[in-house]
Amino acid sequence: MSLFSPPLTGKPQPPIDPLTPDRGIGSLWRRIVAFVIDSIIVGIAGTLIALPFFDTFSRLGAWGRLVGFCLALPYFVLLNSRIADGQTLGNRVMHLQVVDRRGEPISVPKSFVRYFVLSVPFFLNKLTLPITRTPEVITYLLGLVVFGLPAVTIYLMLFNRRTRQGLHDLAAGSYVADADKSGALAVLPMWKGHWAVLGILVVVGVVGGKVLEAKLMSLADFPAMLADARVVENMDHVQSAGVSDSTWTSSSSGEKRRIYVVTVFWSGTQNQEEGLAKQVASRILENNPRVADRDLLRIVVVRGYDLGIAYAQRSDPFEDSPAGWKAKLQAQGQP
Secondary structure, three states: OOOOOOOOOOOOOOOOOOOOOOEOEOOHHHHHHHHHHHHHHHHHHHHHHHHHHHHHHOOOOOHHHHHHHHHHHHHHHHHOOHHHOOOOHHHHHOOEEEEOOOOOEOOHHHHHHHHHHHHHHHHHOOOOOOOOOOOHHHHHHHHHHHHHHHHHHHHHHHHOOOOOOOHHHHHHOOEEEEOOOOOOEOOOOOOOHHHHHHHHHHHHHHHHHHHHHHHHHHOOOHHHHHHHHHHHHOOOOEEEEEEEEEEEEOOOOOOEEEEEEEEEEEOOOOOOHHHHHHHHHHHHHHHOHHHHHOOEEEEEEEEEEEOOOOEEEEEEEEEEOHHHHHHHHHHOOOO
């Protein structure tokens, strides 16, 4: 028997424990900086691709955001997967890595799920859908996706301090860990109480949305403005339209002026914006007699594209008093 052998006690000795994992989750501020870096890179690339095709992309309307989703997909899906060792350029700069619980980079399909859950609310936001032709249930579901999913993700990343997993990480089973270490992650399971808190917040958000909708519908001018938007959206090449009625006060004289503004997102031919503005003014004045009481009727024709990762628009405002618009239309033989 060796002099250094443990004494015989008649009890079996426990096995030696493996080393405890000490690889931690990346800090939230580094993740934010990494995301900003990645967004700038993708934004520059998207702008360089889109600018030469302004007229082509300006006809896409709501489909433009789908194009942006597809353009950004290879960067985030491939680089966050095992193909690039789980590191986008932003992650590399901030020494972060997207991994699973074992500390291994995730597969391409899991990386796609992660990108899909995170990016869909962003690309659906500011979608230029025709408000009068979009079913209410679609509008409601879009609101839940656009505002609900990001709110849940932000909450989890702020308050789920054990794993810092948002919905996208939970869906993919991924973590954003320190890249300076390797091996399994030393993390505790997420506190289940977060789901109860989120459930309460979702209920509050839904009820608040319904209350706001009821208040809008109760406004005296809202139904007429909605009818004006419907008239304009039924015109050729009009992607969507927005209507506002406001009061502007001059800072010098204090004079108040009522301004009726119709914003038209249009995919027609360049240099025909003024002709469209006259058509819109004619239909508005015919459809809504109360506009004649306003001091100014402004028609804003917008051509451009919004890919989410790249944005370019040209706005052409045309304005005159309702009487001035009528004089112009009568001079051209229009009613």
